[in-house]
Amino acid sequence: MSxxxxxxxxxxxxxxxxxCGDPDLETTAAVVRAAAAAGAxxxxxxxxxxxxxxxxxxxxxxxxxxxxGGVTTDKIFDLVxxxxxxxxxxxxxxxYANVVFSYGAExxxxxxxxxxxxxxxxxxxxxxxxxxxxxxxxxxxxxxxSLIAPTSAxxxxxIAREAEGxxxxxxxxxxxxxxxEIKTDLASIVNVIRENTKIPCAIGFGISTPxxxxxxxxxxxxxxxxxxIIRLLEKYGKDSPEYVGEYVRQMKQAVRIAMMK
Amino acid sequence: xTNPNGRFGIYGGQYIPETLMNAVIELEEAxxxxxxxxxFNAELxxxxxxxxxxxxxxxxxxxxxxxxxxxxIYLKREDLNHTGAHxxxxxxxxxxxxxxxxxTRLIAETGAGQHGVATATAAALMGMECVVFMGEEDTKRQAxxxxxxxxxxxxxxxxxxxxxxxxxxxxxxxxxxxxRISDTHYCLGSVMGxxxxxxxxxxxxxxxxxxxxxxxxxxxxxxxxxxxxxxxxGSNAIGSFYHFIEDKxxxxxxxxxxxxxxxxxxxxxxxxxxxxxxxxxxxxxxxxDKFGQIAPVYSISAxxxxxxxxxEHAWLHDMGRAEYVAVTDEExxxxxxxxxxxxxxxxxxxxxxxxxxxxxxAPTLDKDKIIVVTISGRGDKDCAxxxxxxxxxxxx
Numbered sequence: 223m224s225x226x227x228x229x230x231x232x233x234x235x236x237x238x239x240x241x242c243g244d245p246d247l248e249t250t251a252a253v254v255r256a257a258a259a260a261g262a263x264x265x266x267x268x269x270x271x272x273x274x275x276x277x278x279x280x281x282x283x284x285x286x287x288x289x290x291g292g293v294t295t296d297k298i299f300d301l302v303x304x305x306x307x308x309x310x311x312x313x314x315x316x317x318y319a320n321v322v323f324s325y326g327a328e329x330x331x332x333x334x335x336x337x338x339x340x341x342x343x344x345x346x347x348x349x350x351x352x353x354x355x356x357x358x359x360x361x362x363x364x365x366x367x368s369l370i371a372p373t374s375a376x377x378x379x380x381i382a383r384e385a386e387g388x389x390x391x392x393x394x395x396x397x398x399x400x401x402x403e404i405k406t407d408l409a410s411i412v413n414v415i416r417e418n419t420k421i422p423c424a425i426g427f428g429i430s431t432p433x434x435x436x437x438x439x440x441x442x443x444x445x446x447x448x449x450x451i452i453r454l455l456e457k458y459g460k461d462s463p464e465y466v467g468e469y470v471r472q473m474k475q476a477v478r479i480a481m482m483k
Numbered sequence: 484x485t486n487p488n489g490r491f492g493i494y495g496g497q498y499i500p501e502t503l504m505n506a507v508i509e510l511e512e513a514x515x516x517x518x519x520x521x522x523f524n525a526e527l528x529x530x531x532x533x534x535x536x537x538x539x540x541x542x543x544x545x546x547x548x549x550x551x552x553x554x555x556i557y558l559k560r561e562d563l564n565h566t567g568a569h570x571x572x573x574x575x576x577x578x579x580x581x582x583x584x585x586x587t588r589l590i591a592e593t594g595a596g597q598h599g600v601a602t603a604t605a606a607a608l609m610g611m612e613c614v615v616f617m618g619e620e621d622t623k624r625q626a627x628x629x630x631x632x633x634x635x636x637x638x639x640x641x642x643x644x645x646x647x648x649x650x651x652x653x654x655x656x657x658x659x660x661x662x663r664i665s666d667t668h669y670c671l672g673s674v675m676g677x678x679x680x681x682x683x684x685x686x687x688x689x690x691x692x693x694x695x696x697x698x699x700x701x702x703x704x705x706x707x708x709x710x711x712x713x714x715x716x717g718s719n720a721i722g723s724f725y726h727f728i729e730d731k732x733x734x735x736x737x738x739x740x741x742x743x744x745x746x747x748x749x750x751x752x753x754x755x756x757x758x759x760x761x762x763x764x765x766x767x768x769x770x771x772d773k774f775g776q777i778a779p780v781y782s783i784s785a786x787x788x789x790x791x792x793x794x795e796h797a798w799l800h801d802m803g804r805a806e807y808v809a810v811t812d813e814e815x816x817x818x819x820x821x822x823x824x825x826x827x828x829x830x831x832x833x834x835x836x837x838x839x840x841x842x843x844x845a846p847t848l849d850k851d852k853i854i855v856v857t858i859s860g861r862g863d864k865d866c867a868x869x870x871x872x873x874x875x876x877x878x879x
Contacts, residue, residue: 324775
């Protein structure tokens with residue numbers, strides 16, 4: 223069982239996304255610990271990229287703030303080493319292909335394994351291009367997470383069959399960001415996934431309220447929340463950890479309710 | 484030249500969100516069908532000839548040749564096309580293809596505004612909705628083109644993220660495409676982005692070198708010794724080079740924008756100063772730092788102000804089939820003024836980068852040598868900016 227599977231072993235998972243270095247790495251570390259203490263099952267750590275083409279304005283803002291603060295890939299690996307002294311839940315990186323490519327795939331992915339990163343989410347690396355990093359990920363037992371979108375249609379089975387860790391289901395068209403309504407027929411997508419793989423699937427993009435979290439985790443094995451957390455960081459800065467902790471507690475509670483139904 | 488998997492050597496590929504994969508697959512299938520369809524090609528030729536004014540002239544620049552005292556210089560006059568640049572070639576092809584695919588809406592990015600104007604033009608002609616993304620900085624540098632697009636019925640969305648220039652306009656157009664795919668075609672303006680765009684755009688622009696070859700054979704009875712074109716993403720250059728790639732004796736020279744110089748941070752010369760990376764859907768050369776963060780680039784030319792280059796150029800560079808040289812703002816402005824005075828032709832500041840290199844190369848070659856320089860666009864749009872560069876403030 224990959225380490226990521228543990229996040230889903232106890233039922234529906236709540237997965238917060240945090241951009242490293244927004245507003246600084248000390249705050250990131252405190253926010254990760256607060257989220258873990260509040261019941262987060264897996265942490266998605268964003269390595270900022272100058273031109274995050276899959277992100278909406280909220281996470282774009284976090285990327286810019288973090289890079290302005292001088293964050294680099296090396297400093298983020300140091301952060302992970304420091305976090306791994308006491309944070310035991312699975313952690314994955316979310317970044318863009320060029321961040322991995324320019325660091326050197328071998329060096330980047332082996333450092334992931336060495337520091338305790340369990341998986342890698344690269345929104346600009348579709349199924350057709352995964353050979354770029356997949357062999358190196360396999361070598362170091364770092365799961366390369368596959369994404370499935372509302373437009374995937376005839377591609378779902380193919381992607382699901384080769385997926386590792388967990389499947390990231392993109393709830394809606396467009397970029398990341400809070401949405402009032404999610405209209406995609408996610409139940410049908412999940413059905414096709416279930417027919418093709420046993421690994422868990424979590425839904426992300428647009429989820430911010432406990433009600434949405436309850437509904438989405440009812441359809442799948444967990445939910446991923448990014449922009450709503452980044453908004454708290456944007457608002458409270460260095461004081462965010464307690465607010466993020468409280469938010470994660472509420473969302474995890476909503477996900478638990480979904481499980482009981 | 485494209486591999487079956489959409490690669491040029493190691494370059495190219497499809498590094499895009501899963502949300503867009505079926506859209507590019509659908510585009511590739513449609514293109515593979517229509518590119519060999521006689522009806523489609525007849526319609527496109529009709530548009531090229533009757534609407535865009537093709538074939539464009541291959542003009543012998545006698546005064547320039549005499550003045551420089553070396554190789555004979557011919558100018559491929561893409562500036563004489565409808566809308567004033569080579570961009571119309573690609574846009575007419577893509578708009579016609581989009582229409583055949585049942586799309587009703589075109590979105591595009593634009594730097595200098597030439598591609599945006601061309602897309603707005605094709606949309607007006609074909610009765611399609613049009614939205615153009617343009618860096619906020621560029622909307623100021625190229626206010627006239629913003630007005631032209633609006634006049635043609637397009638919506639222009641200023642992009643204020645990042646450096647508020649061409650790369651940010653591309654990112655925003657990609658974001659828009661992921662949110663609305665079923666009725667929308669992303670009319671990419673250069674030989675870049677994910678496969679199949681670099682191939683589609685190249686094929687539509689290849690009409691330039693096809694015509695040059697025929698015209699130079701008529702005028703000189705032989706192939707040129709060099710073909711020179713400016714390179715941002717690289718569409719007019721690949722269009723100018725394409726039918727000469729197999730003619731190994733023809734030197735192919737791409738001119739990148741060095742901005743204030745390739746030894747400064749204010750440059751956009753990707754091949755001269757960049758390294759291999761993955762961005763905007765493709766593997767190619769990019770201006771970036773050691774952690775893969777895309778570098779802010781600079782050029783006086785909004786159309787060359789892009790931190791990457793098309794994957795086929797990266798490949799031609801690595802194979803040594805094409806040469807890439809860097810031309811500074813100062814040199815380009817000099818060439819802009821020189822061509823105006825010498826031949827009575829005001830080139831786009833982008834094209835002036837190619838003219839500048841021709842001015843360096845021609846005197847080093849014998850008089851029986853032949854150089855073709857592609858004038859990718861006309862320079863009306865640049866007059867205010869060049870005046871400012873020379874310290875003269877004129878109002879457009």
